[in-house]
Amino acid sequence: MPEITIASRIRTSPFYDATLDAGVASFTVYNHMFMPSGYGDPEAEYRRLTEGVALWDVAVERQVEIAGPDAAALSQFVSARDLTGLRVGRARYAPMCDHDGRLVSDPVVLRVDDDRYWFSLADSDVLMWVRALAGLRGDDVEVSEPDVSPLAIQGPLANDLASDLFGRELIDSLGFFHHARVDLDGIPMVICRSGWSKQGGFELFLTDGSRGVELWDRVMDAGAAYGIGPGAPNSQERIESGLLSFGSDHDADTDPLEAGLGAYTSLEAGIDFCGKTALIDRTRRGTRRPIVNVTIDGEFEPTTRPWVALVDGDAVGELRSAVWSPRLDAWIGLAQLATPHHEPGSTIAARTESGVDVHATVTDEPFGTIRTH
Amino acid sequence: MPEITIASRIRTSPFYDATLDAGVASFTVYNHMFMPSGYGDPEAEYRRLTEGVALWDVAVERQVEIAGPDAAALSQFVSARDLTGLRVGRARYAPMCDHDGRLVSDPVVLRVDDDRYWFSLADSDVLMWVRALAGLRGDDVEVSEPDVSPLAIQGPLANDLASDLFGRELIDSLGFFHHARVDLDGIPMVICRSGWSKQGGFELFLTDGSRGVELWDRVMDAGAAYGIGPGAPNSQERIESGLLSFGSDHDADTDPLEAGLGAYTSLEAGIDFCGKTALIDRTRRGTRRPIVNVTIDGEFEPTTRPWVALVDGDAVGELRSAVWSPRLDAWIGLAQLATPHHEPGSTIAARTESGVDVHATVTDEPFGTIRTH
Numbered sequence: 001m002p003e004i005t006i007a008s009r010i011r012t013s014p015f016y017d018a019t020l021d022a023g024v025a026s027f028t029v030y031n032h033m034f035m036p037s038g039y040g041d042p043e044a045e046y047r048r049l050t051e052g053v054a055l056w057d058v059a060v061e062r063q064v065e066i067a068g069p070d071a072a073a074l075s076q077f078v079s080a081r082d083l084t085g086l087r088v089g090r091a092r093y094a095p096m097c098d099h100d101g102r103l104v105s106d107p108v109v110l111r112v113d114d115d116r117y118w119f120s121l122a123d124s125d126v127l128m129w130v131r132a133l134a135g136l137r138g139d140d141v142e143v144s145e146p147d148v149s150p151l152a153i154q155g156p157l158a159n160d161l162a163s164d165l166f167g168r169e170l171i172d173s174l175g176f177f178h179h180a181r182v183d184l185d186g187i188p189m190v191i192c193r194s195g196w197s198k199q200g201g202f203e204l205f206l207t208d209g210s211r212g213v214e215l216w217d218r219v220m221d222a223g224a225a226y227g228i229g230p231g232a233p234n235s236q237e238r239i240e241s242g243l244l245s246f247g248s249d250h251d252a253d254t255d256p257l258e259a260g261l262g263a264y265t266s267l268e269a270g271i272d273f274c275g276k277t278a279l280i281d282r283t284r285r286g287t288r289r290p291i292v293n294v295t296i297d298g299e300f301e302p303t304t305r306p307w308v309a310l311v312d313g314d315a316v317g318e319l320r321s322a323v324w325s326p327r328l329d330a331w332i333g334l335a336q337l338a339t340p341h342h343e344p345g346s347t348i349a350a351r352t353e354s355g356v357d358v359h360a361t362v363t364d365e366p367f368g369t370i371r372t373h
Numbered sequence: 374m375p376e377i378t379i380a381s382r383i384r385t386s387p388f389y390d391a392t393l394d395a396g397v398a399s400f401t402v403y404n405h406m407f408m409p410s411g412y413g414d415p416e417a418e419y420r421r422l423t424e425g426v427a428l429w430d431v432a433v434e435r436q437v438e439i440a441g442p443d444a445a446a447l448s449q450f451v452s453a454r455d456l457t458g459l460r461v462g463r464a465r466y467a468p469m470c471d472h473d474g475r476l477v478s479d480p481v482v483l484r485v486d487d488d489r490y491w492f493s494l495a496d497s498d499v500l501m502w503v504r505a506l507a508g509l510r511g512d513d514v515e516v517s518e519p520d521v522s523p524l525a526i527q528g529p530l531a532n533d534l535a536s537d538l539f540g541r542e543l544i545d546s547l548g549f550f551h552h553a554r555v556d557l558d559g560i561p562m563v564i565c566r567s568g569w570s571k572q573g574g575f576e577l578f579l580t581d582g583s584r585g586v587e588l589w590d591r592v593m594d595a596g597a598a599y600g601i602g603p604g605a606p607n608s609q610e611r612i613e614s615g616l617l618s619f620g621s622d623h624d625a626d627t628d629p630l631e632a633g634l635g636a637y638t639s640l641e642a643g644i645d646f647c648g649k650t651a652l653i654d655r656t657r658r659g660t661r662r663p664i665v666n667v668t669i670d671g672e673f674e675p676t677t678r679p680w681v682a683l684v685d686g687d688a689v690g691e692l693r694s695a696v697w698s699p700r701l702d703a704w705i706g707l708a709q710l711a712t713p714h715h716e717p718g719s720t721i722a723a724r725t726e727s728g729v730d731v732h733a734t735v736t737d738e739p740f741g742t743i744r745t746h
Contacts, residue, residue: 003399004377005410006677007608008693009496009621010401026376028383029402032496032620037378099508104501123382123405125498128477132505135472135647145625235380247405248382252518274508304379320381 001026010034013059014149014212022230030060030123037232045231046326049199053157053223054231055216058196058203059149063118064107064127066134068141075117077137078130079109080256080273082266086111091177091192093264094119095256096126097275101282103256104129106246108194110179110205118148118205122246133274148190150203151215157226158201165222166191179205184218187211196233198241235302236323239332242293242366249291249320249334255282258290258336260366289317290342293366296322296331298358307350309335309360316341319350319360325367332367335360374399383407386432387522387585395603403433403496410605418604419699422572426530426596427604428589431569431576432522436491437480437500439507441514448490450510451503452482453629453646455639459484464550464565466637467492468629469499470648474655476629477502479619481567483552483578491521491578495619506647521563523576524588530599531574538595539564552578557591560584569606571614608675609696612705615666615739622664622693622707628655631663631709633739662690663715666739669695669704671731680723682708682733689714692723692733698740705740708733 004027006012011033013019025040036057039045048054066075076083081094091110096119098104105126107119119126131143153161163171166182170191174180179192190205206215220228238245244259256265257279266273267280282288296319306318322333341348344364351357377400379385384406386392398413409430412418421427439448449456454467464483469492471477478499480492492499504516526534536544539555543564547553552565563578579588593601611618617632629638630652639646640653655661669692679691695706714721717737724730 001376001379002397003374005399005401006374007401007621008676008679009618012678024375026378028378028380098501098504100504124501128471128497129501129505131471131473132502132647133509136506136509245382248380274505303381305385306381 004034006034013057014206014209015057015059015151015216018213018216019057019230024230031062031121033060033062035060035232036230039230044229046234046236048227048229049155049197049231049234049237050327051156052227053153053155053161053201055219055223055228056152056154056231056233058152058233059212060123061120061150062127062145063120063148063205064130065116065118065144065146066130066141067116067144069115070139070141071115071117074130074134074137074139074141075109076271077273078133080265080275080279082269082271083109084269084271088113089179091179091194095259095261095264097256097279099275099278101255101275101278102252103246103250103254103259106244106256106259106261108177110190110192112179112190118146120150124247147207147209149206149209149212151206151219152195152201152203153219153223153228154195154197154201154231155199158199161219161223161226161228162191162202164225165219184215187215187218189215196243197237198243199237235321236325239321239323239334240325240327240367244291245321250336251318254289254336255279257283257287260291287339289336289338291334291336292342293363294319294333294335294348294360295363296333296358296360298331298356300352300356300358301354303333304353307352309337309341309348309350311341311348316348319348328367333360335362337362377407379407386430387579387582388430388432388524388589391586391589392430392603397603404435404494406433406435408433408605409603412603417602419607419609421600421602422528422570422604422607422610423700424529425600426526426528426534426574428592428596428601429525429527429604429606431525431606432585433496434493434523435500435518436493436521436578437503438489438491438517438519439503439514440489440517442488443512443514444488444490447503447507447510447512447514448482449644450646451492451506453638453648453652455642455644456482457642457644461486462552464552464567468632468634468637470629470652472648472651474628474648474651475625476619476623476627476632479617479629479632479634481550483563483565485552485563491519493523497620520580520582522579522582522585524579524592525568525574525576526592526596526601527568527570527574527604528572531572534592534596534599534601535564535575538592557588560588560591562588569616570610571616572610608694609698612694612696612707613698613700613740617664618694623709624691627662627709628652630656630660633664660712662709662711664707664709665715666736667692667706667708667721667733668736669706669731669733671704671729673725673729673731674727676706677726680725682710682714682721682723684714684721689721692721701740706733708735710735
């Protein structure tokens with residue numbers, strides 16, 4: 001693989017120096033920031049995530065904070081999901097759409113105070129998008145990127161580790177997508193039971209970027225008893241688990257229904273939000289190019305870019321991701337396919353970037369259930 | 374340097390395979406796309422750019438196209454520079470600001486037809502920002518990212534090479550920031566006398582992404598007579614030449630006046646544009662943290678991240694970039710400093726990421742003139 005250029009245009013995370021010390025081998029870029037993508041031992045990293053506990057620098061999940069008298073109104077306008085009843089200390093997964101119904105992000109929104117919301121972002125410049133809407137609407141709000149940097153602990157042992165760090169009482173009281181302000185030896189943060197895996201765990205939203213390495217070290221020390229080690233959002237596990245990767249799994253004209261997020265899109269609710277009319281129109285016309293799970297036959301390398309999906313030589317979409325699944329002992333992936341080629345049992349052909357011909361079959365059931373919250 | 378992860382979330386350019394064949398050694402990410410940042414021989418790459426001709430894959434300069442009956446009105450609203458009189462076949466450098474006057478991009482805008490404008494972007498999601506504005510304003514436009522991928526030839530011999538490729542008559546008629554639709558053996562493009570260096574040259578806006586490698590090879594073949602070789606936007610040359618690097622040289626709350634772009638900001642013109650009121654307010658309050666040129670003393674490595682700039686131990690800004698200048702035979706850089714520490718002759722202290730103490734002095738004159746168009 002080529003090197004990555006480290007320079008000022010792309011920001012470093014508060015945990016950056018700790019990840020270098022931990023032996024980070026590769027980075028990607030996400031929200032104009034470097035994110036560790038591997039530490040040189042993918043098998044150990046997968047095993048820690050699925051059997052133990054892993055520590056991820058996910059400071060790239062930047063927050064857009066909407067605060068002020070109109071915070072609730074604007075937060076609802078930018079969310080395609082009904083936020084009615086979202087209490088302080090709770091979070092919801094809420095797709096965002098533009099005026100034409102295209103997905104612009106799929107954040108988790110945390111209500112951190114009565115008049116303060118954090119949108120924990122995927123990889124797009126939602127900050128300037130929300131500011132444009134607030135500016136023209138004339139909302140009485142401050143829209144900012146606060147000093148908040150998530151550090152995730154993920155894996156079946158994350159609950160025990162968090163109990164050691166924050167006390168069992170707090171952790172037991174914290175349901176899925178519940179959050180609370182806490183500190184650890186004076187290091188301030190919001191802890192939320194959440195994270196981009198289905199292995200359980202927490203995101204520690206550090207609220208003082210000057211203390212990143214201190215927090216990393218503190219968690220690493222406490223995690224030693226559980227065999228903790230560094231890791232990163234994991235393609236194998238997230239595809240096994242059916243979690244959407246915004247920007248990876250679809251093209252730029254995809255709506256939340258095509259992305260399998262219908263359950264998190266409130267078309268029937270008596271609320272107004274950006275893109276609602278367009279989404280209703282899209283629904284009436286029928287889903288065009290849904291994202292589906294596929295199994296793949298052949299001898300090949302994981303995708304580094306989308307492969308054209310062919311049926312009888314005609315392009316019908318793209319095979320966007322292909323990874324080896326240790327759990328399913330098979331090559332699995334995600335494809336975005338024009339209807340009716342998305343139907344279970346349909347097969348597509350594709351050629352990999354190194355010229356290998358493969359065949360993929362749409363599965364009867366998704367590998368995981370899309371986020372069940 | 375760590376490796377870069379190549380995966381579907383980040384797009385490859387139409388020239389990607391050609392850059393791999395040419396031996397690309399490092400990438401950065403720009404507009405959710407991989408951009409070559411070096412081919413392993415920085416001295417040769419600098420020399421080709423300043424003495425010969427270099428070929429750059431700058432497909433990451435994505436275009437936002439605004440087309441339709443309200444294209445002129447919306448294009449003016451998103452541009453802090455007066456676009457009155459911009460004819461088809463001409464371009465202008467036009468900063469974009471949000472409602473609070475913050476720079477959101479510094480594109481070059483090409484008028485490609487009466488009712489069609491291309492904004493050739495820096496690294497931010499202007500597409501969704503413009504769509505948000507168009508959606509709420511109700512403009513009768515299509516806002517899209519067209520199939521357009523710039524390939525740049527830059528350097529003092531670029532003019533001769535372009536003349537060989539496209540004919541001397543066309544090239545001689547093409548003034549700075551003039552553009553024309555042409556083809557090369559049937560490969561369609563818009564050629565513009567422009568590019569992110571002060572060495573002269575052209576950007577070939579390829580309008581058929583399936584023909585990227587073909588175009589690259591064609592230009593490489595014709596350029597052999599001039600010693601052409603692959604390269605990339607060059608930090609040394611652009612700092613010597615005083616070209617702004619959006620996102621590198623400043624923080625996220627910087628306005629075009631602080632960025633030295635006052636000459637491209639039309640506060641006096643009888644036009645309305647996004648952020649105009651806020652910019653006038655900022656002007657009345659006085660520039661707060663201008664970007665200035667500095668020379669730097671010490672023995673150190675180039676910046677990989679901003680260094681805190683200190684005066685008597687107090688933070689007064691950041692030294693954002695530091696590079697060795699072959700032309701000036703000195704370490705030079707860019708700093709964003711709170712007034713009055715930006716005054717010529719002011720000195721700041723900084724500590725590099727490897728712990729070396731350096732001193733920098735604000736220069737009397739900028740190294741180059743900020744884009745003179």
